[in-house]
Amino acid sequence: MxxxxxxxxxxxxxxxxxxxxxxxxxxxxxxxxxxxxxxxxxxxxxxxxxxxxxxxxxxxxxxxxxxxxWPEVLAGLGGAAEQAEWQPKGGIVVATTEAGAAGLMPFAEAQRAAGVRAEPLDADALRAAEPYVTRDHTAAVSYPEDAQVQxxxxxxxxxxxxxxxxxxxxxxxxxxxxxxxxxxxxxxxxxxxxxxxxxxxxxxxxxxxxxxxxxxxxxxIRPRRGEVLVTTPLPPTVFHKVYDADYVGAVGSGAGDLQTSAVVEATLAGSVLLGSSRRRVGFDARTRPEVLSAIAAKALRLFPSLAGVPVMRAYGGFRPYVPxxxxxxxxxxxxxxxxxxxxxxxxxxxxxxxxxxxxxxxxxxxxxxxxxxxxxxxxxxxxxxxxxxxxxxxxxxxxxxxxxxxx
Known part of the structure; x- marks a missing residue:
């Protein structure tokens, strides 16, 4: 045929x-x-x-x-699916300022109206879900549908x-x-x-x-660069994908200058990934220490207990940006x-x-x-x-x- x-x-x-x-x-x-x-x-x-x-x-x-x-596709891959390291662990968005809370809650409400599971967490529920997250927060929302793969x-x-x-x-x-x-x-x-x-x-x-x-x-379609820090393997410390409410604004922005927001999640191997950054620099692949420093600072605001944890590597890549x-x-x-x-x-x-x-x-x-x-x-x-x-x-x-x- x-x-x-x-x-x-x-x-x-x-x-x-x-x-x-x-x-x-x-x-x-x-x-x-x-x-x-x-x-x-x-x-x-x-x-x-x-x-x-x-x-x-x-x-x-x-x-x-x-x-x-995703689950349907992985089920059809047989043993090869193990390489994906599928983790339907859910995400938690944390606001650390009053302005962040004022933006997060209406955003979550609009998502719920569109069919997304977005569940507000009080202080006790957040502490139960993420014992090591900052206590200095103003609002938090759980998203059980978020997942992660390698x-x-x-x-x-x-x-x-x-x-x-x-x-x-x-x-x-x-x-x-x-x-x-x-x-x-x-x-x-x-x-x-x-x-x-x-x-x-x-x-x-x-x-x-x-x-x-x-x-x-x-x-x-243009390149937009992002960087990630990777810690040494840790005992269980971060149990969901956790990020600061300002991450959504960074994703949706078209600004070319550096934007960073706290995004913290663990891998199956125990390392913790710390992000994220966004900047338009063409295909300039050089790693900038000031970018890594800004990422680390915001991640520590979200998880202060990571302050003494060694970072074993950093990596960056280009994301395909459309205006x-x-x-x-x-x-x-x-x-x-x-x-x-x-x-x-x-x-x-x-x-x-x-x-x-x-x-x-x-x-x-x-x-x-x-x-x-x-x-x-x-x-x-x-x-x-x-x-x-x-x-x-x-x-x-x-x-x-x-x-x-x-x-």
Whole structure:
């Protein structure tokens, strides 16, 4: 049978999830990455699967769908699912100021109206849930639906599922440009030759803007850098994902300068992850001591008992930022054959499986689990020119372009 050929550009968690879904749906799938599988942004995240940080709207609906899908997807991966280190431990948002409480409680109320479980905690309930959290707080809300995975392990499990379903993987192949015939993208040129297909899915993460420009259809997806500190393994100290109420504001802000907020959670290995930061610095990968210091200071305000705990390493990564803070999912109306699955910023781990299911539904002509329209490619924030005018690091400055050929 002549199956639809799909090349997925990017082997991070979104690309891996798309590869699995499309392979299971009967597509002939090839995953291509310039580096290694899950070696870039995916391996530099915290593994959050959150509904707590999203207000009512399209992204929250996508997040709720994804949260429902995660257990189903992992159950279908067999033994490989163990790599994901699935922890449905829930989250707790803590306000440490009166202003924080004034913002948190109405936000939680709006989420409850949208179907999210958001349960206020009094001082005793918070202390029972998190014995070591600061006593200097003004409000707290529990989100039982929040979860966590080990991001590289989860991506590897999804990719294993894709390969088991018939997908193929080629790494070390950078995409240099596209080949367009009759207004349709029919092939991509790589450092190891040309790859032809019926559909190409841009799952390039923070590099998706650069990749789209090389293919001749630029999108405004830019890198936004974040850093995380990792402590030495500890006895049980942090039992949920705990973060300060100002984290939601940092996520939703479009400011380019440094923003930090306290985000604290433990891994199965016992280390505690301390975040988070957000700053737009292009692809400058240098670690800044002042950023790590700001992260540590805010984390200690939330968990003072961590003051004497050694930090064994720090890492940073780039998140794919879109000005309107919504992912870009679906076909590109400017260039037939090109699809996009990206722009999730720091929510890509959690939203990956729903993104993949949405791509599958749209490609297969099925009814999607959420309205796809808010994530469409041809919206102003995605096609705008603000980035190229104001951001010297904007991806559209990158190398090759698509080549137009006669059909």
């Amino acid at each position: 002549d199956r639809t050929r799909v090349v997925i550009l990017g082997a991070g968690i979104v690309g891996s999830a798309c590869a699995r879904e499309l392979s299971l749906a009967g597509f002939d799938v090839l995953v291509v990455d310039r580096g290694g599988a899950a070696a870039a942004t995916t391996s530099h995240g915290e593994g959050n699967i959150l509904v707590s940080d999203k207000g009512p709207g399209p992204e929250l609906e996508l997040a709720r769908w994804s949260r429902r899908l 991001p590289a392990g989860a991506a590897t499990a999804l990719l294993s599922g894709a390969l088991a379903a018939g997908a193929a993987l080629r790494t070390g192949r950078e995409v240099l440009g596209g080949v367009v015939r009759g207004g349709r993208l029919t092939a991509v040129r790589t450092t190891h030759g040309t790859l032809e297909a019926d559909v190409f899915v841009n799952a390039g993460g923070p590099w998706a803007g650069e990749l789209a420009a090389r293919l001749g259809a630029p999108v405004d 309107d803070h919504l992912p870009v999912i679906g076909p590109d109306p400017r260039l037939a054959g090109l699809w996009h699955a990206g722009g999730h910023e720091g929510a890509g781990i959690g939203l990956s499986v729903a993104t993949a299911r949405l791509v599958r539904a749209l490609l297969a002509g099925e009814e999607p689990g959420v309205d796809a329209a808010p994530f469409r490619v041809d919206r102003p924030a995605v096609l705008g020119t603000e980035a190229s005018a104001n951001d010297p690091h904007h991806a559209a400055q990158a190398g090759g372009r698509a080549e137009e050929e006669e059909a």
